[in-house]
Amino acid sequence: MASPQIKHGLEIKFGNEYGPEEERAVLDILHKNAPTSGEACIQFEKDFAAYCGTKYARACSNGTAALFLSMVALDIKPGDRVITTPLTWIATAAAPEVLGAEIDFVDVDPVTYNLDPAKLEDAITPDTRAIIPVHLYGQCCDMDAILEIADRRGVAVVEDSCHALGGEYKGRKAGAMGATGCFSFHEQKNISTLGEGGMVVTNDGDLFERVALYRSHCTRVYGRSTKYCSLDEMRFPMGKRFWWQDFDDTGYNFRMTDIQAAVGVEQLKKLDALNARRIENAAYITNGLKGVKGLRTPTVMEDCKHVFHLYPVMLDPDSLGINKEDFVYRMLHEKGVRIGTHYIPLHWTTAFRNRGYEPGQFPVADSVGERLVTLPINPRQTREALDYLIESIRSL
Numbered sequence: 001m002a003s004p005q006i007k008h009g010l011e012i013k014f015g016n017e018y019g020p021e022e023e024r025a026v027l028d029i030l031h032k033n034a035p036t037s038g039e040a041c042i043q044f045e046k047d048f049a050a051y052c053g054t055k056y057a058r059a060c061s062n063g064t065a066a067l068f069l070s071m072v073a074l075d076i077k078p079g080d081r082v083i084t085t086p087l088t089w090i091a092t093a094a095a096p097e098v099l100g101a102e103i104d105f106v107d108v109d110p111v112t113y114n115l116d117p118a119k120l121e122d123a124i125t126p127d128t129r130a131i132i133p134v135h136l137y138g139q140c141c142d143m144d145a146i147l148e149i150a151d152r153r154g155v156a157v158v159e160d161s162c163h164a165l166g167g168e169y170k171g172r173k174a175g176a177m178g179a180t181g182c183f184s185f186h187e188q189k190n191i192s193t194l195g196e197g198g199m200v201v202t203n204d205g206d207l208f209e210r211v212a213l214y215r216s217h218c219t220r221v222y223g224r225s226t227k228y229c230s231l232d233e234m235r236f237p238m239g240k241r242f243w244w245q246d247f248d249d250t251g252y253n254f255r256m257t258d259i260q261a262a263v264g265v266e267q268l269k270k271l272d273a274l275n276a277r278r279i280e281n282a283a284y285i286t287n288g289l290k291g292v293k294g295l296r297t298p299t300v301m302e303d304c305k306h307v308f309h310l311y312p313v314m315l316d317p318d319s320l321g322i323n324k325e326d327f328v329y330r331m332l333h334e335k336g337v338r339i340g341t342h343y344i345p346l347h348w349t350t351a352f353r354n355r356g357y358e359p360g361q362f363p364v365a366d367s368v369g370e371r372l373v374t375l376p377i378n379p380r381q382t383r384e385a386l387d388y389l390i391e392s393i394r395s396l
């Protein structure tokens with residue numbers, strides 16, 4: 001017999017929804033021998049930049065690479081300090097850390113769970129080079145406040161927009177407000193490019209050139225195709241009869257393949273519709289959970305378009321009569337519904353305890369770690385699935 005979660009579609013944790021359009025796109029590129037970054041990547045980048053309203057976009061292999069390339073573009077190096085939130089996937093903090101920077105965590109806002117601008121200024125030191133706000137769960141940070149502080153203190157802002165593709169803050173798209181914006185197309189994100197993928201967007205031509213160069217071994221092919229180059233820039237006089245390949249520096253291979261990009265082009269066309277369904281499903285869950293004592297459903301901030309990559313719920317074990325561990329366990333074993341625990345705060349992890357952090361340092365993030373769960377949400381959930389989810393929680 002199908003378990004309740006399979007019956008009600010709640011096993012689906014992926015946001016991606018592929019159809020005949022993606023199938024055709026894959027076959028089309030396959031028939032072109034499935035190249036690495038080529039025409040399809042250029043198209044995806046063009047469409048993506050237009051969607052976000054930025055001048056430039058460069059596709060890469062995943063969101064981690066997008067963050068890392070942004071740090072490389074900013075020349076983050078040993079001795080630098082980078083500020084971020086402890087409530088994020090480890091990639092956000094790992095990107096600057098692996099380049100030798102020290103990470104300074106700043107606690108989150110108790111309503112949105114996003115980096116709290118009120119605590120930001122005190123964390124900035126003369127060595128602080130970048131701030132990486134994370135638009136957690138699909139809702140943008142208070143970017144006016146963050147950008148004002150960052151601009152005044154001369155610190156770059158890199159938006160981790162991996163949760164918030166299509167999200168907006170005061171009419172501006174997530175990712176389009178900072179020095180760069182970073183996206184992931186991992187299988188669980190709001191759109192996917194066959195399980196992995198990433199993008200960096202920016203309005204800054206110099207940063208774009210560095211992202212583009214380091215993504216692909218800092219190579220330029222002079223006097224010939226600029227297939228692997230960021231800009232149509234030929235340093236050598238065009239009249240030269242021969243060409244050679246040079247490398248500006250040692251770089252990386254974080255290219256996206258054309259087959260992924262062709263899928264990305266189709267996924268991007270569906271993004272707003274997929275997000276609209278997430279928003280509708282979130283509203284339905286919020287309404288269905290009204291009046292349940294001990295559950296705090298998400299607050300959507302005025303001026304924000306929250307795209308509900310995840311649906312966070314804060315539990316109050318005292319009035320709910322059940323703690324987080326028991327809630328997660330019983331929902332799975334009694335109701336067949338898998339509940340998420342995004343995220344275990346980074347200062348609790350071995351990686352950052354080994355770097356001097358310890359649990360208890362960031363009270364709001366600590367309480368999220370202890371009490372927040374994420375409910376299943378995706379564009380394919382049926383009314384029946386949503387009702388089953390709501391009823392399961394109510395009956396617990």
Ligand SMILES: Cc1ncc(COP(=O)(O)O)c(C=O)c1O
Binds near residue numbers: 064183185
């Ligand atoms: C907030 C955040 N930042 C960065 C990443 C890294 O993206 P990727 O898995 O594509 O490397 C993720 C992925 O889950 C994420 O959730």
